[in-house]
Amino acid sequence: MDMKDEFLIQGLAGKRLLKGEIPIRGSKNAVLPAMASSFLFSGPILLHNVPHIEDVLRMSELMSSLGAKVSAKNDRTLLISPESAHAHILDTAIAKRFRASILLSGPLLSRFGKVVFPYPGGCVIGKRPIDLFLQGFKKMGARVLERDEHFTLFAPKGKLSGADIFFKIQSVTVSETFIMAAVLARGVTVLRNVALEPEVTALAQFLLSNGARIEGIGTTTLKITGGAPLSPKHSYDTIPDRIETGSFLLLGALSSDNLLISDCKPDHVRALIDVLRESGVIIKEGKDTLHVRGWKKANTPLSLQIKTHEYPGFPTDLQAPLVVFFTQCKGENLVFETIFEGRLSYIEDLKRMGADIVMWDTQRALIKGVTPLKGRELDGPDIRAGLAFLIAAIVARGSSIINNVYYIDRGYERIEERLSAVGVSIERRKKAGSA
Numbered sequence: 001m002d003m004k005d006e007f008l009i010q011g012l013a014g015k016r017l018l019k020g021e022i023p024i025r026g027s028k029n030a031v032l033p034a035m036a037s038s039f040l041f042s043g044p045i046l047l048h049n050v051p052h053i054e055d056v057l058r059m060s061e062l063m064s065s066l067g068a069k070v071s072a073k074n075d076r077t078l079l080i081s082p083e084s085a086h087a088h089i090l091d092t093a094i095a096k097r098f099r100a101s102i103l104l105s106g107p108l109l110s111r112f113g114k115v116v117f118p119y120p121g122g123c124v125i126g127k128r129p130i131d132l133f134l135q136g137f138k139k140m141g142a143r144v145l146e147r148d149e150h151f152t153l154f155a156p157k158g159k160l161s162g163a164d165i166f167f168k169i170q171s172v173t174v175s176e177t178f179i180m181a182a183v184l185a186r187g188v189t190v191l192r193n194v195a196l197e198p199e200v201t202a203l204a205q206f207l208l209s210n211g212a213r214i215e216g217i218g219t220t221t222l223k224i225t226g227g228a229p230l231s232p233k234h235s236y237d238t239i240p241d242r243i244e245t246g247s248f249l250l251l252g253a254l255s256s257d258n259l260l261i262s263d264c265k266p267d268h269v270r271a272l273i274d275v276l277r278e279s280g281v282i283i284k285e286g287k288d289t290l291h292v293r294g295w296k297k298a299n300t301p302l303s304l305q306i307k308t309h310e311y312p313g314f315p316t317d318l319q320a321p322l323v324v325f326f327t328q329c330k331g332e333n334l335v336f337e338t339i340f341e342g343r344l345s346y347i348e349d350l351k352r353m354g355a356d357i358v359m360w361d362t363q364r365a366l367i368k369g370v371t372p373l374k375g376r377e378l379d380g381p382d383i384r385a386g387l388a389f390l391i392a393a394i395v396a397r398g399s400s401i402i403n404n405v406y407y408i409d410r411g412y413e414r415i416e417e418r419l420s421a422v423g424v425s426i427e428r429r430k431k432a433g434s435a
């Protein structure tokens with residue numbers, strides 16, 4: 001995988017020609033906190049169903065630079081040994097490449113009593129402040145120093161103390177960070193307004209199964225009694241990626257009468273299944289499969305209003321592919337992005353492909369359909385909009401080039417091979433002029 005790769009896609013001009021099966025890989029946003037949690041253990045942990053994606057490589061590099069041993073046991077199993085970890089300063093260059101690097105702050109601070117990290121990088125989808133992290137750590141007794149965009153945190157006498165923390169916003173990585181911090185803190189921590197995303201619950205269940213004392217899993221209030229490092233008993237099975245599942249469902253709705261999405265958890269994409277069924281898409285649901293069987297386009301135009309929302313609401317990470325879907329729906333549908341204020345910037349490119357979209361303001365877009373799309377050259381601005389461009393390119397007439405493929409590789413495993421297998425004409429090429 002290369003920063004300079006590009007995808008060349010021949011569009012289907014709206015034809016429903018894709019068919020076959022796409023198995024869903026393990027969730028990026030579930031496996032990253034599970035990897036970070038290894039610092040809470042006294043011995044090696046095993047993680048299964050790990051996806052082959054760039055963010056997992058970045059997390060492995062970052063953890064190795066701290067002295068942990070990260071090794072592949074087989075194709076999708078990682079063994080992480082924290083015992084040799086000696087450092088507490090996150091490598092700036094690696095940490096700035098993905099925001100999930102901040103997940104290490106919780107386990108490192110509670111294990112070693114100190115951590116240094118840069119302002120985290122990641123997708124440019126809004127301001128993405130870290131105030132909730134800093135406030136929470138202060139409540140647990142940490143001292144916070146900021147200099148040159150780096151944060152140095154110390155726990156007095158090397159230990160965080162339990163605290164009662166209310167998060168003013170439900171945040172996925174904040175919830176995960178403080179669950180991990182509390183497991184080794186002194187005394188009881190109560191976390192309120194905890195995010196309910198399946199990735200958060202999976203982390204809490206994993207720690208519980210290994211002896212952490214956590215009450216209230218699956219609710220917004222968690223009571224965690226801290227203790228000594230956990231001795232590993234059970235390995236971690238990465239849950240299927242619900243954003244991949246949803247993206248392929250939307251692709252199937254637009255381009256197939258027979259696309260089987262396997263190894264997934266239908267319950268985790270309930271909000272999207274509902275929207276698609278309301279739009280006339282035929283979806284057969286199995287225990288771990290979703291089968292797209294066609295789309296009965298109703299004569300009455302659709303007029304839906306979809307607001308992105310914390311789980312179990314409609315996920316912000318599926319907002320961009322949903323907008324692409326709405327360009328192919330008759331009617332006028334409104335999408336309101338409520339989680340990140342900068343996450344509709346990709347819409348200008350969809351308009352250049354022929355979409356008819358009116359921005360009501362920076363966070364609300366009215367999509368008028370049906371509009372045929374024309375292939376063109378596109379710069380993926382973040383992981384999820386990058387995949388939405390891929391879907392738009394597949395639906396469009398003519399060929400498209402997608403640049404910034406690294407963003408797609410950050411979160412989706414070998415996407416071109418998996419899409420080719422169901423009939424997409426897609427080729428990965430070195431960008432002209434790159435080494």
Ligand code: EPZ
Nearest residue numbers: 029100128129130131132133169170171172173339340383
């Ligand atoms: C997680 O990001 C995901 N990343 C994101 O996926 C996802 O879009 C997002 O949750 C929402 O579902 C990972 O799990 C690694 P948040 P996170 O904190 O935790 C505000 C992808 O493409 N906030 O739940 O960073 C924040 O600005 C990525 O895989 C503060 O104000 O998102 C946002 O408005 C992109 N202060 C809101 O909370 C803080 O200190 C919710 O975001 C922290 C967050």
